[in-house]
Amino acid sequence: MNQNYDENAKIIKAISDPSRLKIIDILSCGERCACDILQHFDFTQPTLSHHMKVLMDSGIVDSKKDGQWSYYFLNSSKCNKLILFLMNLITETDECICKDKSKCECK
Amino acid sequence: MNQNYDENAKIIKAISDPSRLKIIDILSCGERCACDILQHFDFTQPTLSHHMKVLMDSGIVDSKKDGQWSYYFLNSSKCNKLILFLMNLITETDECICKDKSKCECK
DNA sequence: ACTATATATAGATGTATATCTATATGCGAG
DNA sequence: CTCGCATATAGATATACATCTATATATAGT
Numbered sequence: 402m403n404q405n406y407d408e409n410a411k412i413i414k415a416i417s418d419p420s421r422l423k424i425i426d427i428l429s430c431g432e433r434c435a436c437d438i439l440q441h442f443d444f445t446q447p448t449l450s451h452h453m454k455v456l457m458d459s460g461i462v463d464s465k466k467d468g469q470w471s472y473y474f475l476n477s478s479k480c481n482k483l484i485l486f487l488m489n490l491i492t493e494t495d496e497c498i499c500k501d502k503s504k505c506e507c508k
Numbered sequence: 509m510n511q512n513y514d515e516n517a518k519i520i521k522a523i524s525d526p527s528r529l530k531i532i533d534i535l536s537c538g539e540r541c542a543c544d545i546l547q548h549f550d551f552t553q554p555t556l557s558h559h560m561k562v563l564m565d566s567g568i569v570d571s572k573k574d575g576q577w578s579y580y581f582l583n584s585s586k587c588n589k590l591i592l593f594l595m596n597l598i599t600e601t602d603e604c605i606c607k608d609k610s611k612c613e614c615k
Numbered sequence: 616a617c618t619a620t621a622t623a624t625a626g627a628t629g630t631a632t633a634t635c636t637a638t639a640t641g642c643g644a645g
Numbered sequence: 646c647t648c649g650c651a652t653a654t655a656g657a658t659a660t661a662c663a664t665c666t667a668t669a670t671a672t673a674g675t
Contacts, residue, residue: 406526406533414524418633419513422520422597426513426605429598435652441605448634450653455632469642469651480598484591490529491536491587498533498548525663542622555664557623562662576621576672617675624669632661639654645647 409486412479415459420444421452425475428462432474516593519586522566527551528559532582535569539581 416422420442427438439449453473456462461479465472523529527549534545546556560580563569568586572579 406529410524410526410529413520413529417517417521417524419517420633422513422517423605426597429600430605431600436650444633445635446652447636447654451633454653466641471652475598477598484594484598487591487594490533491582491584491591493536493538498530498537527663543620551663552665553622554624554666558663561623573622573671578622619672619674621672622670625667627665627667629664630662632659634659635657637655637657640652642649642651644649 409483412459412461412483415455415461418452418455421456424452424456425461428473428475432465432472434470434472436470438473516590519566519568519590522562522568525559525562528563531559531563532568535580535582539572539579541577541579543577545580 416425423441424438427433427441435446435449435453438453439446442449453462453464456473457464459479461476461483462473463476464474523532530548531545534540534548542553542556542560545560546553549556560569560571563580564571566586568583568590569580570583571581
Protein backbone atom coordinates (compact mmCIF):
# COMPACT_ATOMS: atom_id res chain seq x y z
CA MET A 402 0.00 0.00 0.00
CA ASN A 403 1.51 3.28 -1.08
CA GLN A 404 -0.10 5.09 1.85
CA ASN A 405 -0.89 8.28 -0.03
CA TYR A 406 -3.97 8.59 2.13
CA ASP A 407 -4.21 12.35 1.89
CA GLU A 408 -4.54 12.67 -1.86
CA ASN A 409 -6.97 9.78 -2.10
CA ALA A 410 -8.97 11.06 0.86
CA LYS A 411 -9.37 14.33 -1.03
CA ILE A 412 -10.80 12.54 -4.07
CA ILE A 413 -13.00 10.34 -1.90
CA LYS A 414 -14.24 13.37 0.02
CA ALA A 415 -15.10 15.01 -3.29
CA ILE A 416 -17.36 12.09 -4.20
CA SER A 417 -18.78 11.62 -0.69
CA ASP A 418 -21.88 13.71 -1.38
CA PRO A 419 -25.08 12.23 -2.91
CA SER A 420 -25.40 15.11 -5.36
CA ARG A 421 -21.83 14.74 -6.52
CA LEU A 422 -22.26 10.97 -6.93
CA LYS A 423 -25.22 11.74 -9.16
CA ILE A 424 -23.13 14.24 -11.13
CA ILE A 425 -20.50 11.56 -11.69
CA ASP A 426 -23.23 9.16 -12.77
CA ILE A 427 -24.38 11.76 -15.30
CA LEU A 428 -20.84 12.39 -16.56
CA SER A 429 -20.26 8.66 -17.00
CA CYS A 430 -22.55 8.95 -20.05
CA GLY A 431 -20.22 11.49 -21.62
CA GLU A 432 -19.37 15.17 -21.26
CA ARG A 433 -22.12 17.56 -20.22
CA CYS A 434 -22.48 21.32 -19.91
CA ALA A 435 -23.40 22.81 -16.54
CA CYS A 436 -26.88 23.81 -17.64
CA ASP A 437 -27.62 20.23 -18.65
CA ILE A 438 -26.37 18.83 -15.35
CA LEU A 439 -28.35 21.41 -13.42
CA GLN A 440 -31.62 20.14 -14.90
CA HIS A 441 -31.26 16.98 -12.83
CA PHE A 442 -31.21 18.86 -9.51
CA ASP A 443 -33.35 21.10 -7.35
CA PHE A 444 -30.59 23.36 -6.05
CA THR A 445 -29.44 26.64 -7.57
CA GLN A 446 -26.82 27.29 -10.23
CA PRO A 447 -24.20 28.65 -7.78
CA THR A 448 -24.59 25.47 -5.73
CA LEU A 449 -23.87 23.37 -8.82
CA SER A 450 -20.90 25.59 -9.56
CA HIS A 451 -19.63 24.87 -6.05
CA HIS A 452 -20.01 21.11 -6.51
CA MET A 453 -18.23 21.21 -9.87
CA LYS A 454 -15.38 23.15 -8.29
CA VAL A 455 -15.00 20.52 -5.58
CA LEU A 456 -14.93 17.75 -8.20
CA MET A 457 -12.44 19.66 -10.36
CA ASP A 458 -10.17 20.48 -7.40
CA SER A 459 -9.96 16.79 -6.57
CA GLY A 460 -8.94 16.12 -10.18
CA ILE A 461 -11.63 13.54 -10.85
CA VAL A 462 -13.49 15.87 -13.24
CA ASP A 463 -12.02 18.10 -15.94
CA SER A 464 -13.64 20.80 -18.03
CA LYS A 465 -13.26 22.63 -21.31
CA LYS A 466 -14.72 25.94 -22.37
CA ASP A 467 -16.62 26.23 -25.66
CA GLY A 468 -18.11 29.65 -26.17
CA GLN A 469 -20.33 30.47 -23.25
CA TRP A 470 -20.63 26.82 -22.24
CA SER A 471 -18.43 24.85 -19.91
CA TYR A 472 -18.31 21.15 -20.59
CA TYR A 473 -17.43 18.77 -17.80
CA PHE A 474 -16.16 15.21 -18.15
CA LEU A 475 -14.70 12.50 -15.97
CA ASN A 476 -10.93 12.12 -15.76
CA SER A 477 -10.90 8.39 -16.45
CA SER A 478 -7.30 8.00 -15.37
CA LYS A 479 -8.12 9.42 -11.93
CA CYS A 480 -11.25 7.27 -11.73
CA ASN A 481 -9.30 4.11 -12.50
CA LYS A 482 -6.55 5.01 -10.04
CA LEU A 483 -9.14 5.58 -7.32
CA ILE A 484 -10.76 2.19 -7.92
CA LEU A 485 -7.34 0.51 -7.85
CA PHE A 486 -6.43 2.36 -4.64
CA LEU A 487 -9.61 1.16 -2.94
CA MET A 488 -9.20 -2.40 -4.18
CA ASN A 489 -5.62 -2.50 -2.87
CA LEU A 490 -6.74 -0.85 0.37
CA ILE A 491 -9.16 -3.60 1.29
CA THR A 492 -6.93 -6.39 0.06
CA GLU A 493 -4.25 -7.77 2.35
CA THR A 494 -0.86 -7.47 0.68
CA ASP A 495 2.72 -8.28 1.60
CA GLU A 496 3.49 -4.66 2.29
CA CYS A 497 0.79 -4.53 4.93
CA ILE A 498 1.03 -1.45 7.11
CA CYS A 499 0.88 -3.55 10.26
CA LYS A 500 3.13 -6.45 9.42
CA ASP A 501 4.38 -6.03 12.98
CA LYS A 502 1.30 -7.96 14.03
CA SER A 503 3.32 -9.60 16.81
CA LYS A 504 3.66 -6.20 18.50
CA CYS A 505 -0.02 -6.17 19.38
CA GLU A 506 -0.36 -6.17 23.15
CA CYS A 507 -3.69 -7.95 23.23
CA LYS A 508 -3.50 -11.52 21.95
CA MET B 509 -27.27 2.42 -12.02
CA ASN B 510 -29.45 1.77 -9.02
CA GLN B 511 -29.14 5.40 -7.90
CA ASN B 512 -28.92 4.66 -4.18
CA TYR B 513 -26.62 7.63 -3.87
CA ASP B 514 -27.47 8.36 -0.24
CA GLU B 515 -26.42 5.06 1.28
CA ASN B 516 -23.25 4.89 -0.78
CA ALA B 517 -22.44 8.51 -0.05
CA LYS B 518 -22.61 7.64 3.64
CA ILE B 519 -20.07 4.84 3.24
CA ILE B 520 -17.87 6.99 1.02
CA LYS B 521 -18.05 9.84 3.51
CA ALA B 522 -16.98 7.43 6.24
CA ILE B 523 -13.81 6.57 4.32
CA SER B 524 -13.14 10.13 3.12
CA ASP B 525 -10.73 10.91 5.95
CA PRO B 526 -6.99 10.10 5.74
CA SER B 527 -6.96 8.61 9.23
CA ARG B 528 -9.92 6.37 8.46
CA LEU B 529 -8.31 5.25 5.19
CA LYS B 530 -5.29 4.24 7.24
CA ILE B 531 -7.53 2.39 9.70
CA ILE B 532 -9.06 0.44 6.81
CA ASP B 533 -5.57 -0.30 5.53
CA ILE B 534 -4.71 -1.68 8.96
CA LEU B 535 -7.88 -3.76 9.17
CA SER B 536 -7.24 -5.22 5.70
CA CYS B 537 -4.52 -7.29 7.41
CA GLY B 538 -7.07 -8.83 9.76
CA GLU B 539 -9.03 -7.90 12.84
CA ARG B 540 -7.40 -5.55 15.34
CA CYS B 541 -8.24 -4.27 18.79
CA ALA B 542 -8.58 -0.52 19.34
CA CYS B 543 -5.39 -0.26 21.37
CA ASP B 544 -3.42 -1.83 18.54
CA ILE B 545 -4.91 0.52 15.93
CA LEU B 546 -4.26 3.50 18.16
CA GLN B 547 -0.50 2.81 18.15
CA HIS B 548 -0.38 3.87 14.51
CA PHE B 549 -1.73 7.36 15.23
CA ASP B 550 -0.87 10.53 17.11
CA PHE B 551 -4.39 11.45 18.18
CA THR B 552 -6.07 10.48 21.43
CA GLN B 553 -8.11 7.39 22.30
CA PRO B 554 -11.49 9.20 22.22
CA THR B 555 -10.67 10.44 18.74
CA LEU B 556 -10.03 6.88 17.60
CA SER B 557 -13.27 5.85 19.25
CA HIS B 558 -15.03 8.54 17.22
CA HIS B 559 -13.47 7.33 13.96
CA MET B 560 -14.41 3.72 14.68
CA LYS B 561 -17.99 4.80 15.39
CA VAL B 562 -18.17 6.57 12.02
CA LEU B 563 -16.83 3.47 10.24
CA MET B 564 -19.23 1.18 12.15
CA ASP B 565 -22.23 3.44 11.50
CA SER B 566 -21.54 3.28 7.78
CA GLY B 567 -21.47 -0.53 8.05
CA ILE B 568 -18.07 -0.95 6.45
CA VAL B 569 -16.51 -2.06 9.75
CA ASP B 570 -17.91 -4.47 12.34
CA SER B 571 -16.73 -5.29 15.84
CA LYS B 572 -16.88 -7.98 18.47
CA LYS B 573 -16.23 -7.75 22.17
CA ASP B 574 -13.82 -10.18 23.85
CA GLY B 575 -13.25 -9.44 27.48
CA GLN B 576 -12.07 -5.88 27.84
CA TRP B 577 -10.99 -5.70 24.23
CA SER B 578 -13.02 -4.65 21.21
CA TYR B 579 -11.91 -6.18 17.96
CA TYR B 580 -12.67 -4.41 14.70
CA PHE B 581 -12.74 -5.95 11.25
CA LEU B 582 -13.77 -5.02 7.73
CA ASN B 583 -17.22 -6.04 6.47
CA SER B 584 -15.97 -7.56 3.24
CA SER B 585 -19.45 -7.72 1.74
CA LYS B 586 -19.88 -3.96 2.17
CA CYS B 587 -16.38 -3.35 0.82
CA ASN B 588 -17.07 -5.38 -2.30
CA LYS B 589 -20.44 -3.72 -2.83
CA LEU B 590 -18.82 -0.29 -2.56
CA ILE B 591 -16.17 -1.16 -5.16
CA LEU B 592 -18.87 -2.49 -7.49
CA PHE B 593 -20.99 0.62 -6.99
CA LEU B 594 -18.06 2.86 -7.90
CA MET B 595 -17.11 0.76 -10.91
CA ASN B 596 -20.68 0.89 -12.20
CA LEU B 597 -20.86 4.61 -11.42
CA ILE B 598 -17.99 5.53 -13.70
CA THR B 599 -18.96 3.07 -16.41
CA GLU B 600 -21.52 4.09 -19.00
CA THR B 601 -24.40 1.63 -19.02
CA ASP B 602 -27.65 1.23 -20.89
CA GLU B 603 -29.65 2.46 -17.92
CA CYS B 604 -27.75 5.75 -17.97
CA ILE B 605 -29.39 8.40 -15.82
CA CYS B 606 -29.31 10.86 -18.70
CA LYS B 607 -30.33 8.73 -21.65
CA ASP B 608 -32.40 11.76 -22.66
CA LYS B 609 -29.19 13.19 -24.06
CA SER B 610 -31.16 14.77 -26.90
CA LYS B 611 -32.87 17.03 -24.38
CA CYS B 612 -29.65 18.93 -23.76
CA GLU B 613 -30.15 22.52 -24.84
CA CYS B 614 -26.56 23.15 -25.73
CA LYS B 615 -25.37 21.08 -28.66
C1' DA C 616 -13.73 -4.91 47.14
C1' DC C 617 -9.93 -2.34 44.97
C1' DT C 618 -7.13 -1.11 41.26
C1' DA C 619 -5.55 -0.92 36.60
C1' DT C 620 -6.68 -1.19 31.86
C1' DA C 621 -9.70 -0.85 27.57
C1' DT C 622 -13.16 1.55 25.52
C1' DA C 623 -17.14 4.77 25.15
C1' DT C 624 -19.58 9.05 26.04
C1' DA C 625 -20.25 14.07 27.04
C1' DG C 626 -19.33 18.52 26.11
C1' DA C 627 -16.51 22.22 24.08
C1' DT C 628 -14.17 24.38 20.18
C1' DG C 629 -12.45 25.57 15.78
C1' DT C 630 -12.80 24.47 11.02
C1' DA C 631 -15.09 22.75 6.86
C1' DT C 632 -19.07 22.46 4.04
C1' DA C 633 -23.71 22.88 1.59
C1' DT C 634 -26.73 26.09 0.54
C1' DC C 635 -28.67 30.53 -0.46
C1' DT C 636 -28.95 35.57 -2.55
C1' DA C 637 -26.61 39.02 -4.91
C1' DT C 638 -23.31 40.24 -8.12
C1' DA C 639 -19.53 39.79 -11.47
C1' DT C 640 -17.56 37.94 -15.70
C1' DG C 641 -17.52 36.24 -20.24
C1' DC C 642 -19.58 35.36 -24.64
C1' DG C 643 -22.85 35.49 -28.73
C1' DA C 644 -26.47 37.89 -31.31
C1' DG C 645 -28.43 41.77 -33.03
C1' DC D 646 -22.30 48.60 -28.03
C1' DT D 647 -25.91 46.61 -25.66
C1' DC D 648 -28.72 42.78 -24.14
C1' DG D 649 -29.44 38.16 -22.68
C1' DC D 650 -27.63 33.89 -21.33
C1' DA D 651 -24.05 30.68 -19.05
C1' DT D 652 -21.11 30.36 -15.47
C1' DA D 653 -18.25 31.90 -11.52
C1' DT D 654 -17.40 34.47 -7.31
C1' DA D 655 -18.47 36.85 -2.86
C1' DG D 656 -20.45 36.82 1.32
C1' DA D 657 -23.73 34.99 4.76
C1' DT D 658 -25.59 31.22 7.46
C1' DA D 659 -26.61 26.88 9.43
C1' DT D 660 -24.94 22.39 9.97
C1' DA D 661 -21.43 18.77 10.21
C1' DC D 662 -17.13 17.19 11.74
C1' DA D 663 -12.27 16.33 13.83
C1' DT D 664 -10.22 16.97 17.81
C1' DC D 665 -9.48 17.71 22.64
C1' DT D 666 -10.19 17.11 28.01
C1' DA D 667 -12.84 15.09 31.46
C1' DT D 668 -15.51 11.41 32.87
C1' DA D 669 -18.16 7.05 32.73
C1' DT D 670 -18.46 2.10 32.01
C1' DA D 671 -16.84 -2.46 31.80
C1' DT D 672 -13.64 -6.09 32.66
C1' DA D 673 -9.53 -8.60 34.68
C1' DG D 674 -6.38 -9.45 38.28
C1' DT D 675 -5.11 -9.30 43.04
